[in-house]
Amino acid sequence: MKVLIVEDDLALAGVLSYTLRQAGYEVSSAYDGQAALDAWQAESPDLVILDLNLPKLDGLSVCQQIRSRSDTPIIILSVRSDEDDVVRGLELGADDYIAKPFSPRELLARVQAALRRLGSTVIPGPLTAAGITLDRERLELHRPGFDPVQLSALECRLLEILMLESGHVVPADALITAVWGPYGTDRTALKQLVYRLRRKIEDDPSAPTFLETVPGVGYTIASDIS
Amino acid sequence: MKVLIVEDDLALAGVLSYTLRQAGYEVSSAYDGQAALDAWQAESPDLVILDLNLPKLDGLSVCQQIRSRSDTPIIILSVRSDEDDVVRGLELGADDYIAKPFSPRELLARVQAALRRLGSTVIPGPLTAAGITLDRERLELHRPGFDPVQLSALECRLLEILMLESGHVVPADALITAVWGPYGTDRTALKQLVYRLRRKIEDDPSAPTFLETVPGVGYTIASDIS
DNA sequence: AAAAAGCGTTACCGGTCTGTTACCAAGCCG
DNA sequence: CGGCTTGGTAACAGACCGGTAACGCTTTTT
Structure with missing residues (x-):
């Protein structure tokens, strides 16, 4: 570097x-x-x-x-x-x-x-957590039993953070800072990103089974495979 | 700190x-x-x-x-x-x-x-007292034999304080200060909060078995499992 | 150059949270 | 016995929050 x-x-x-x-x-x-x-x-x-x-x-x-x-x-x-x-x-x-x-x-x-x-840093080996694998080079999400899903750069970063913290709740503010930098402000953007990500990876966005909301706090993904 | x-x-x-x-x-x-x-x-x-x-x-x-x-x-x-x-x-x-x-x-x-x-990363671990466990990260209350209960931020704070003091009576004023800060509000708000919390966690609000009232003083939760 | 995708933004809707007011029951005191 | 305080209950309103949709700008792809 x-x-x-x-x-x-x-x-x-x-x-x-x-x-x-x-x-x-x-x-x-x-x-x-x-x-x-x-x-x-x-x-x-x-x-x-x-x-x-x-x-x-x-x-x-x-x-x-x-x-x-x-x-x-x-x-x-x-x-x-x-x-x-x-x-x-x-x-x-x-x-x-x-x-x-x-x-x-x-x-x-x-x-x-x-x-x-900026994501440029980490020479991204594939990241595996919570039963899924994220290919940060190709921006692809791999899940057993599913076809690979193509992610955008932001979606990938969001998912990466949640996976690194998998099992823990990541506060919305922390997510915003981690994805958009210290001056990213609007929660709406985060809502959008989560929404779009959910549509890509989940069958039923109204009853999320993977990327869960913790009202008033933030988001989390389960660490265990249920 | x-x-x-x-x-x-x-x-x-x-x-x-x-x-x-x-x-x-x-x-x-x-x-x-x-x-x-x-x-x-x-x-x-x-x-x-x-x-x-x-x-x-x-x-x-x-x-x-x-x-x-x-x-x-x-x-x-x-x-x-x-x-x-x-x-x-x-x-x-x-x-x-x-x-x-x-x-x-x-x-x-x-x-x-x-x-x-540097300290924003302090994650509160789960708090166990009086036979119940409070997941402060997810704002969830876990009790053996019951489904987890979702709490609001205020409810969680209130319960946390009572659990930390479990076995002791916490004066109403102290609760107000601890939950709402030094410029705490009316006692009515506390009454409300207790009421709503009881409805979430107790089967019979009219005869509280867990979150007990000490008239003229405050509230307490029993330290022993009955 | 046209089409598609990414993404920030605004708007809207339904939900929960929470302070407030009001009312009722019970206990305390003169 | 009647006024007073204290605590529980109910109902309401405003604020906030999260999900959804639509628009438009920009970048990438074809």
């Missing part, structure tokens, strides 16, 4: 770099906006950590440029006074932000979350 | 302890590095507040040791001259730091933030 750090404060960049390397990431750095774009094209990293205050080319512009050309996850670094810019950055398609000062540990957590969310 | 305070300045430790206790945390203290590790193992706190300047065993070492064995959030206390150590502490996996001098309010805010960040 390659991470590009765009930060003009060399001390901070050093800390970030050290932390990420420790965690097993491959790290490259850029110290101004123009260099950032060059490095991005040269390295095609899997994730970008982007300071907003940059020499030569503004961080927001960098964000926009990158986003216009790819889906690479972007995490914005900001100081408190940048609040407006953060909002604009998120609107421009950044995935998350961290306000300075922050702990490397927190950064690491966000990097991992962002990579996990 | 348990907090471990590691601070050799007794006066400061006292202030910290007082502040946190006021806010409803359970607090334990250690006054040197070695004692900190011992206390940490003995108490398994939910969060550690760690001074860096400690007798016997350096704060950074304590941080490292704790982090190598668990994800317990750590907040570093430091004086301005410690800056380098703070950075090292954060690299070692601390979650946040506070520079002395600080206000109690700031401390509380950081503690809460740290707990919120």
Whole structure:
């Protein structure tokens, strides 16, 4: 996993770099906006950590440029006074932000979350739980006795989370965050996704036997095969 | 929520302890590095507040040791001259730091933030008391010989409290505070809630056998199985 | 270029949850 | 004995929630 750090404060960049390397990431750095774009094209990293205050080319512009050309996850670094810019950055398609000062540990957590969310990360071996198997590469669901079902990317991610937590109830908020990122808000989208997923995998959506609702809390899939 | 305070300045430790206790945390203290590790193992706190300047065993070492064995959030206390150590502490996996001098309010805010960040994953296991089992994840009540009963969020909270105090009488005021918070509502709401809960779980609401009323005081559930 | 699929959004409907008001029965006290 | 408090019951209304449908925009496929 390659991470590009765009930060003009060399001390901070050093800390970030050290932390990420420790965690097993491959790290490259850029110290101004123009260099950032060059490095991005040269390295095609899997994730970008982007300071907003940059020499030569503004961080927001960098964000926009990158986003216009790819889906690479972007995490914005900001100081408190940048609040407006953060909002604009998120609107421009950044995935998350961290306000300075922050702990490397927190950064690491966000990097991992962002990579996990984009699904690009995990070299997905098939995931088996609750009696079913999810082929995350082909977005296919396999169930004994049924034909394989073709899933969309979002459906696959939703199912993946529920399977990883199989036997436990996953709160709706947690699902939203895990699927749409920290700024996904609307529960309606989740309702929709669950509904569409149920129609694909279940014979009778009105009496779900597999993907169950826990009213007021969230959703769950049974861990045991009944 | 348990907090471990590691601070050799007794006066400061006292202030910290007082502040946190006021806010409803359970607090334990250690006054040197070695004692900190011992206390940490003995108490398994939910969060550690760690001074860096400690007798016997350096704060950074304590941080490292704790982090190598668990994800317990750590907040570093430091004086301005410690800056380098703070950075090292954060690299070692601390979650946040506070520079002395600080206000109690700031401390509380950081503690809460740290707990919120990592602690949201605390899943309550099933609670068993008085012969019944409460599945707090699914809001379900299980009783031997009966079908599981679906509860609402409030009903579940009420039952949880009574079960935790099973065998004792819980005053009505205490119940209201525990369920609706410090700005609790009328007793009528409690009457309602009890009534509705009884109808869900009891065959004969007019002669309650499980959730009993203690007139003029509150409610209780028997601790023994009758 | 046309068709299909993915997905966010709005709207609607029926259900449950829950605070409130009202009423009744029982106990306490002067 | 009559007023008062306390607890149970009923009924209602507003809020919230989850499932469903339909629309439209975008992306992918054909």
